[in-house]
Amino acid sequence: MNSMNRYRIFLSGLVACMICADAAADESKSGLSWEDLCKTTVCRATGHDGVMEVRISARGDRVAMTVQTGTDSEIHLHSLEDETSGHLAEGHSPYWFADGQSIVYIHDSDLWRIQPGSDEPTRLTDDDHDVRAPRPSPDGEEIAFYSSRSGYQDIWLVGRDGNAGPRQLTRSSMSVDEPRFVHAWSPDGSQIAYFSNQAEYFHDDLWAVEVNSGEMRQLSNTFMGRSEPAWSPDGKTIAVYGSDKSGFWYGDLADLYLVDLDSEEERAVEMSVHAMDIDRVVWSADGDSLVFPVHERGEIELWRVPASGGVATRMTHEGGVIHGFDGNGDAFVMARSTAARGREADYLDGAGGPLRQLGELATQWSGLTEPEEISYRSFDGHFIQGFLVKPPDFDPSRSYPSLVQVHGGGTNSYYNGLNLVEQRLARSGYVVLAVNYRGGSGFGRAFQDMAVEDWAGDQALDAAAAADFIRSRPWSDGKVGIYGYSYGGIISLAAVTRAPEAFDAAVPMGGIYDFADAWETADRLGRLFTREGHGGSPEEQPEVYARSDSVARIEQVRTPILIMHGQADERAPYRQYGLVVEALEEHDKTFESHSYPDEPHQFRDLENRVDMYQRLEAWMDRWLKEQ
DSSP states (O other): OOHHHHHOSSOOSGGGGOOOOOTTOOEETTEEOHHHHTTTOOOSTTOSSEEEEEEEOTTSSEEEEEEEETTEEEEEEEETTTOOEEEEEEOEEEEEOTTSSOEEEEETTEEEEEOTTOSOOEEOOOSSSOOEEEEEOTTSSEEEEEEOTTSSOEEEEEETTSOSOOEEOSSSOSOTTOTTOOOEEOTTSSEEEEEEOSSOTTOOEEEEEETTTOOEEEOOSSEEEEEEEEEOTTSSEEEEEEEETTSOOOSSOBEEEEEETTTOOEEEOOOSSOBOOOSBOEEOTTSSEEEEEEEETTEEEEEEEETTOOOOEEOOOOOSEEEEEEEOSSEEEEEEEOSSSOBEEEEEETTOOOOEEOOOOSOOOOSOOOOEEEEEEOTTSOEEEEEEEOOTTOOTTSOEEEEEEEOSSSSSOOOSSOOHHHHHHHHTTOEEEEEEOTTOSSSOHHHHHTTTTOTTTHHHHHHHHHHHHHHTSTTEEEEEEEEEETHHHHHHHHHHHHSTTSOSEEEEESOOSOHHHHHHHSOHHHHHHHHHHHTSOTTTOHHHHHHHOSGGGGGGOOSOEEEEEETTOTTTTTHHHHHHHHHHHHTTOOEEEEEETTOOSSOOOHHHHHHHHHHHHHHHIIIIIOO
8 A cells, every 4th residue: 555545644533544335335314324334444544445546557558556345455457548447356555567567466465466467366475474565676577575574674575476585685674663664676676765764763764775785875864754765767866755854753744855876965855835745756757857746725636846946836626635646757647535535546647637537446425515614713813724514404593513523643634535434423413623733734834833842732722722613603502522533532632631611522542642651652653753743752851741741631621531542552552541541530530431452553353443433423422412
C-alpha cells in the first residue's frame, strides 16, 4: 500500500480504520447498522473499499490497481487504450517491471510475479517472513523489497524467478517498528535510495546502497525525509518529501528536497505551497519539473513546480481527496474519493483537462448527505474550519443532539472524502461537526505552528468552542458529545479536562493522555512524534509536558466518559488507558471502560471494531438522547 494510506503519522482519526458495506445491506430506520456496515469492512487505514493504490506502466497504456473488496485485496488491470478492465490476481502492492510485460505483487505475505493476460503467476518467495514494497530493478532481473526478517526494516533482493535469494542488502537500516518508508532503484540499477536512522535514532535520513557491493552511504543531513525517494530521469538527483531538522517535524505539510548525487548538495525547492507526502514526487520526462499533491482545507489536488523552484501551479480542480497517485511524466492516475463517492481510479492527461474515472470499483452509496464546510470562531478569535454533516431528513425547525468529531494525527487533518462514520451517525439523528483544530495541515505553516509545544491545550479549547457554536444554532437541543481516535482520543479527553462544561458525553479511543509516561513506553514513531510536539524529552521540557497532561486534570471532569483502547497498542501505549481508568476511579467520575485483547493501534479484528463503534453510539444515545 502507498505510504500515506498505510503509515500516516498516527491514524487520521476515527475514519482512518473504518467501514465499507455491500450496497444491498439492509437499512434500519436510523440508517445502516454497524453490523451491516462492517460486513465487508477492511479494518486498516483505508477508510472504505474500492481502489487503494494505482500504478501506471512506463508506456502509459495500462494501469494496475489494488482493489479492496471487503476483506480481500485484488489486483485489477485497466487498459487506457480500449478502456477495458479486468481482474488479474489476488493480492496487493502491484508494481510494473520497466518493460511493461510483468507485474510484481504481494499475496499471502509472499512476492509473486505475473504477466498481464496470464493466470499462472510465479511465486518468488515462500517463507514465513514479511514482505513489503516490492520494486523491480530497471533491467527486471531482481526485485528489491523491505522485510523485518533481519530484526530491522531492511532491503532484500530476490531474482525475477525466485531462484536467487532472498539476500540481504542493507544492514540495520530502520527500526523494526517503522514500516512506513519505501525505497527506489536508480535508473541504471546500480544503487537503491532508502531512508535510515543509522546515523541518529530520531533522524530519518536519505541513504543509498550499492547493489553489487552492499556499501551504504548517507546522502542527507539537514532534513527529515519520508515516503519514497524519486530519482531524476538522468539519475543525478533524488527528490523527496521532508522537513528541516532545525524546525518542527510536520505531518502532511512537507517541503520538496532535491539531493544532488555529485555535489552532495541538499536543498528545498522554493515555492509558495507545501507538499502532501503521498507516494513519491513524480518527475517530468525531461527532468525539468516535479508533480506532487497539495492539501488545502481538507481537500487534496495535484500541483506542478519547476525543479529549479518558482511558481507552483495547480493541475486538478476536482475537490475530494487523493489517497495515492502515480505518473510517467505524460499522464497521471490517482486513487481518489469525494464526500459522496468511494475510492475510484481517476486519470489525468499530462496536457491537462478534467479527470476521467476508470471504471466503477467502490461500493456505490445512496442517501449520503453532502457535508457543509463552515468556520466558527474559537476562544481567541481565530476561525476554525469544520465539516457539518446533517441527518438526511434534516429539518431546521427541529432540534437535534450533536457530536464533535476530532481527527487523529494532530498535525494531519480531517479530509473531505468519503467519511462513513460521520454519515452513519448523522443517519442516527445526530448533527456531526468534524473540526480541523489548530496545529493541523492544510492551512499554512503558521496555523500548524500554533500547536507547537502546546499539544492538547488550545487545541482542546478549539473543540470546546465547537460545542459552544453548536449550542448557538437554532437546531441544537443543547446536548453535545465529543469523540475521536488516536490524537482524536487525546483531544477528546483534553477537552473535557480543560473545558469541563463543554460536553455532555465523551468517547476517547486509542489516545495518549500523559505524554511524559508514554515517552518511556511508546514505539519509535510514537516517541518521535512526542519529542517533536513537545520540543524535546520530558527531562528537557517538563513544563511543556505538564501542559499536555490530561491525566493530572481528571479531577476537573464533569462529563460522562467511555474510554476504549487496544491492549497490544504500542503507538499509544495501552498503559495510557490504565492511567486514565485509575484516575477516573480515584476521583469517583462517571465512566465506563473497555479494552480489546491483542489489538494494536490499528484494530485488526472486525468484530472488535464493530463492538467499539456500537459502544460509541450507545454511549452517546444514553447521555444525549435519553437524558
